[in-house]
Amino acid sequence: MSIVAVGSVAFDTIATPSGRVDSVLGGSATYFALAASYFTEVRMVAVVGEDFAVEHEEVFEKHGIDTRGIERAKGKTFRWGGHYLENLNEAKTDFTELNVFERFQPHIPPEYMDSEFLFLGNINPSLQAAVRQEMEHVRLTGGDTMNFWIQRTRAELIETLKLINVLLINDTEAGMLAGERNLPRAARKVLAMGPQALVVKHGEYGATIFFREGAFGIGRHPFRAPALPIEEVKDPTGAGDSFAGGFMGYIASQGQLNREVLKRALFYGGVMGSFAVERFGTERLQSLTREEIDSRFQVFRELTHLE
């Protein structure tokens, strides 16, 4: 089943201890769409500028990604520059040129309206809410947010959380949103704001999914997917969006919405995140096969599997 992905398309300039790339295709919707495209049909909603060329378009076309929702605006595409030092968990921003992204108003093409799955990437929560309300046939909405929105537009975010079924954020964001450092207590507070499930990403330590009582079936405990320790992290950019793409893409590919599906999705999220960081930009995500993905899924399973 198809999933609509709303977010940014950008050109990234990235430096890490392993090297440097200039103006490569990036952005949250790009990483998400490429990762999800190995599981299901993806439909993008984003905005690009006049510098978005045929070669960029082709990256999406090769993966069967629907780009009819990518608006071409006058001006330049969103550009971001950043670098990572020894601590690969922390990006230092060198520059942000919002360009056409500054006035981004997501327009959902009529052809997308039958989609049953939706992912709201990290954009202004009011825009997220507007998209969700426009799409009548959605069965499951995943959403992302970040510190900026938690601090600057808290009231709007709280409203939007009522429309999101599964929120995907990291430890720091969960702590900030809940005003509570302890992870399970923070999760309880976030779930009380609306979502039926909360995925907290722990970077190299994997991710945990917490369920609201009774949501997606029964069970008392959260669930954890580990992450494989990786020797060569070339570029962490997009790891979180790739995680979300694997997670949501797998869910959309399944008929049922139950805990077992969400648990497996959590593993697939970790798998796609682990591929993303192996090369710069989206390079690795562009060249995968489903066999490679399922083979790493098995490695992730065995990582914590007792006989």
Add this chain to the structure above:
Amino acid sequence: MSIVAVGSVAFDTIATPSGRVDSVLGGSATYFALAASYFTEVRMVAVVGEDFAVEHEEVFEKHGIDTRGIERAKGKTFRWGGHYLENLNEAKTDFTELNVFERFQPHIPPEYMDSEFLFLGNINPSLQAAVRQEMEHVRLTGGDTMNFWIQRTRAELIETLKLINVLLINDTEAGMLAGERNLPRAARKVLAMGPQALVVKHGEYGATIFFREGAFGIGRHPFRAPALPIEEVKDPTGAGDSFAGGFMGYIASQGQLNREVLKRALFYGGVMGSFAVERFGTERLQSLTREEIDSRFQVFRELTHLE
């Protein structure tokens, strides 16, 4: 099979956001011995002062722990005071009175000499090496260390690592010992120093065991045990030593030394660490049943188990 535990016995004064206790029984050998006592016969080697009373002795006796290797010296027992703020991962030391522990020279009673398992708690690496060399029948030695020894007595520690089969340290210590922040690369460097296996503890995210190639059987990948997210961490003191006690105690209780045993031991380590932090000091470790332990082991398994 019996395990000899060498380390400290102390009286701890601890303050956390959940409360405060004064001069309660603690120390690395104490936490280790209590945790391991649920799995196997434990024999302690430590030193205490004249303030070590019958009531303290009884804590060990109730758990069938052999205390013939606890030396009674003139003076006071090692005392430590510390507190934790919101970040429960980081202890702030208020005072350290080494007292009789300052001149601790481990003496192994002749009755302990047939033990096949040994745990060298966090003491001077030269003392650790001396104990190991004295004990001729040991099949497996586990060891701990800390930043202080890594920085101050690096040469001695490097020698001691050649005598340790399984080293148990945390992320920060692994990074410092290897001079390398990336976890799998750091693990490879540490394993090249001597140990056949390295356990890296990640606090609330569980632990990973790395194997030297061919050690304890075959396999290409490390193994991870998750940790259950805990709502009420009353007192993190002793969590690492309790982890080591569960890990080594389970291994000593098994006849064979293979990867499957070490993997299960990693889960039992996490289980004992999770109990330790639920109450102040050793309170929870004193009152457990094997049924409670195995029930939590099941919860830990299910935490990452896919159908």
